[in-house]
Structure formats: C-alpha cells, structure tokens
Amino acid sequence: MAEIRINRLSKRFADGTLAVSNADFTIHDGEFFILVGPSGCGKSTLLNMLVGLEDVSEGEIRLDGRIINAVDPKDRNMAMVFQSYALYPHMSVRENLAFPLKLAKLPRAEIARRVNEAAGILELDGLLERKPRALSGGQRQRVAMGRAIVRHPAVFLLDEPLSNLDARLRTQMRSEIARIQKRLGTTTVYVTHDQTEALTLGDRVAIMREGAIQQIGTPRDLYRQPRNLFVAGFIGSPAMNFLPATLDGDRLRLPMVELKPPADARLARSGKPMSLIAGIRPEHFTFARAGDMPQTSSANFRAHIEAVEWSGAELYAHFNVGRLSADMVRSLDHELGLDLPKGAGSRTIARLDPDTPVAAGDTLGLSLDAGRLHLFDAETGANLALTDAK
C-alpha cells in the first residue's frame, strides 16, 4: 500500500546542470508507472531521488502523505533492481536473497520461508547454492528481482532492468515482470529508454526529456494524443512521419496532397499562409488500388517507393515526399535530435498489408487517413489540436 506524491521536485547537480526540473505528479497505489526518455533525460536521477540515493534539491517526495526527502534509503522500505543487477558476488543466490531480510533482523525460519517463496515465484529453486558468477544473464536478472520481492517492500523501483539481456530473454522477462507485478500488486516505478517496454508494461507512462516531464498518461493517450513533437516522435516504432505542411485559409497543403484541415485543430485562421509540421503514423497509410473511391476523410496520392521491408506480419514501404525546409529541419533537429542533413528529403514510412504487391522502385497508390493527422506548431512543437485541451 503506497502512494507516491512528487511535488515540484528538482535536482541540480554541483556543476550546475539541472537533471530534473519541477517534476510534479502522483503515482497511485498498486500502479505500474513508467519513466521513459532518451539517455540523459534525468529519469534515473528521479528514480535515485525516490529511493534516497540522490539528494533532493527542491520540492518534496511524499510516501502515503509522509515527506521522505530526508529519510535514509534503508528506512524507505523500497526495493530496487539495478541495471547492472548489483548482485553480491561473494554470496550465494540464497545469501543474496536473504541479505535484506537479515538486515531487517527477521527470525531465521521466516527468512528461509520468504527466500523459498521468492525462489518459487522466480523459478530459482535449483540455483540457490550457486554464486552469481555461475549464473546466466537471465538468471542473474531473476535473482535481482528476487532480492527485491523477498522484502515485501512498499514500492519496487526498477532501473532499466532488461537492457543487459538479449532480445528473446528481454521479451520473456518483460511479461514475467508484468505477471509478478500484477500478482503482488505492489506500486512499481520502472525506468527505461525503450518505448516498447513503456507501452507494453505501463499502466501510466511519463515521458521525460532534458529533465522535464513532457507528458503523463496511459500508453494509449500518449500514442493517440501526443502533446508535442517530441512525444509524437518518441512513442511508436517505426516513428511517426513528419511532413512540412502549409495552412492556407481552408486548405492544408502537404507535399503530396491537399486536404481540409481536421475540424478539431484549433488553428489561427488568419489570412496569410502558415507553416506547420504534420505528423502521421505509418499505419495510417493504406494501399489504394487504382480506381478505388477515396473515403471521406482520406486523400489519395502516388508515391515512388524507394525501399521495402517485409517482416512476415507487416510490410514497411519507404518513400520520399518533397524537401524539408531549413526551418523544419532545425525544428525536428531540436525536438527529436534526429540530426538530419541539410536539405534532406523527408523519408516517410508506410505500414501496409504484407500481401501488398510492391517492390522497391515501384510507384504505388497510397491513401492517407486525414482524421489521424497531427498538426504541430513549427516553432514550439506543441500539438495544435491539444493545446487548449490540456
């Protein structure tokens, strides 16, 4: 039973860098909460402040209403899984699991019971007498998890727990972590740089960038209604496509089509044309056979396909639409760190049905679902459909 209230929390390091700035949110009891962002965005620093390994510069952290800013890590009743696992190499698996319980001065029988219970949950039964160096990566990961759950802590904190595993094990451990968390119902804060982990695991996700929280919401919210260019580009794989767009009166001009702007976009409809960035996810393109009638909210166009990626279940077609303006390159650079070459064409990816008859070099009729178009301010990167809704 634990609710974490983070109140205007900031961290400034001795050298002046602002690692976390003004974070303000609540993690509910029993929630699986994810902190996600590119490396160096301050997510690990925030986690370390929660557990007490890093001092708080400003603001407060409340655990069930009690301010814990100055509480020693050992007294916070939080368990942490480190990216490096941080197993004690001179202790066997059993001793590793028992270590937090010994420190808590539990009776010996209770320690044995809890260690066996944790070993059962994590399927470590046969490994209890081994030393960490005799374990595989996945087994070490389980031991690290086990050491966290034996204590029945108020909160689990996981710092990129899967990033040292190979792809197959990562998927397997991911569902295992989700299963364990659901079973124990413990409030969990999970730090990762992998948006897939964030979407699949999280009840709610907070996206961080350069120390500032960009958006907090359910994975669906973040995917469907990204608040700004950064969130839009970070969530989703392959990433959202960004195209230069011009709003001129009642027409929205994209490099390949002209549309009516979406009704919900609150746009300043002044007389002169306005430059925007339009975003569209790869799955919102569809293959349009010649002669098909355009659907009401779609726009058809023809694209010269440059590359095709076929992976069995899906097919990705790459094509170029016009050139990016210097302004847009600068804006995308800043928002997404894309590092585009000057004058680059905008490489667009469409996710199509795997049976679509297409090869590199073909010209293909595509249709774009205009209802799914996002419009971003070219200067601030804010999603224009959402600016007032926030």
Place this chain on the structure above:
Amino acid sequence: MERLFWRAGTLIVIGYALLPVAWILSLSLKPAAELNEQRFFPRTLSLEHYRAIFTDSQFPAALWNSLGIALLATLLAVSLAMFAAYAIVRLEFAGKRWILAGALSIAMFPPIAVIGPLFNLWRTTGLFDTWAGLILPYMTFTLPLAIWTLSAFFRDIPWDLDRAARVDGASAWQALRYVIVPLAAPGVFTTAILVFIFAWNDFLFASALTSTNNARTVPAAIAFFTGSSRFELPTGSIAAASVVVTIPIIIMVLVFQRRIVTGLTAGAVKG
C-alpha cells in the same frame, strides 16, 4: 609437443631460480669442517650453524627488529593507502592526478640519493638507529606501491553494490562491512604481502641508518656476521641466517594466497 615444451621451460626456470637457494640450504646444513668440500649434498647433516646464530645475541635481535619494522611499515602503509586509494577511486577532487603522479615519481626516485642527507638528518633528530628511523624511509617506497596497487583493485569493485546494499536496508557502515570489505580484502592482502616483502628485504636503508641491535634488521645484520677467528669466513652462519630469513616470507605467502582469490568479483554485474 607444446605441453612438453612448456613443462621443460618451466622446469628450467624453476631450477635456475631455486638452485642458489638449494645451495644455501645445503651449505647451512653442512658441519663447519665440510664447508669447503665442493659437493652439492652434504655428507653429514648438522644444525650447528643454526644453533650458532641463535645463541649469538645479534641474530635474534635482528630478527625481532625485522619482523617489527616490516610489519609496522606494512600496517601503516596499507592503512594510509586504503584511505588514499578510496578517495582516488570514489571521489572527485582537484589534484587527483597529481597525487598518483607524485606517488609514482617518489617511487622512481633512487633511494641511494637520499641516504646521505637522511643519515645526517637522523643523527641530529635522534631517529638514527631506531625503529621509527627505518619505518619512515620505508614508507617512501611502500606507500606509493600500496596506493597504486590498491587503487587498481578498488577500481574493479562494482560500486553499485554499495548503493544496492543501502537500498536493501543496510546502514552506510553495514554496507561497508558486509559488502565492500569482503570484496576489497583480496586486494588489501595482496598489497600487504607486496609491501611486506619490500620492507623485509631492504638492505640499503637498514645498513646505513642503523648501528646496533636496537634497530638493525636481518639483511644488515648478516653483513656484520664474523667468523670465530679472523681467518674464517662465517659462510655457514650466513647461509643459516639466509634460510631463516626467508621462512616468514614463505609463511606469509602460503597463509594469504588462499585469500587472494582472483576473479572474486566476477558475476556481480552485467551478464
């Protein structure tokens, strides 16, 4: 074929290194009359030289001095170096590089160059022919050695473990006691052995800065052995003393080698 080559090579090297030792052992066990017989294996075994060096007052005193001075120098050097190495590895502070560079340059400085001034200095300050008078100069080479080896060892300790222990409910002291110390111990013991051997074997400072049984160590004392007459070389006694003086080193290494488990930290972090 290759194994044979390596085995033969190993045997040659060991033989080359141990032959003089075996020769000294053989000399120390020969009775005085047979010392000049040029045979490798003594015809009759006798412990008379060992009896002789231990009945003389000089050698037991030197042995005591050697043990005390080398142990104290080791203890001081290793405990000071532990703090220094910890700071160098864990903390960010100005002049960190200079401490390491300074330690190295002191170790490279030829000790013979300071013997003269040190002799005069020690005479005036009263440190001449005392334990402290030897321990202090020993620190000039044991401390840099200890700082360098210890910082190399400390650098390999996964310090995430310290944080993990704190989150697991350990106080700062318990984290040190249960997690860091067991991991640092092999490095500390290895360093201690190295430092002890250096201090134990020193001849230069010991012969120049001592004059009596007050502080003269074994390597220096052996040089002052005299025969029973002015026409006799104390070969037998020297050999016996040399054998005795190597025994503590052998014991040290045998006792501690079990604790120098390399690769102890393997498996702590990553996969």
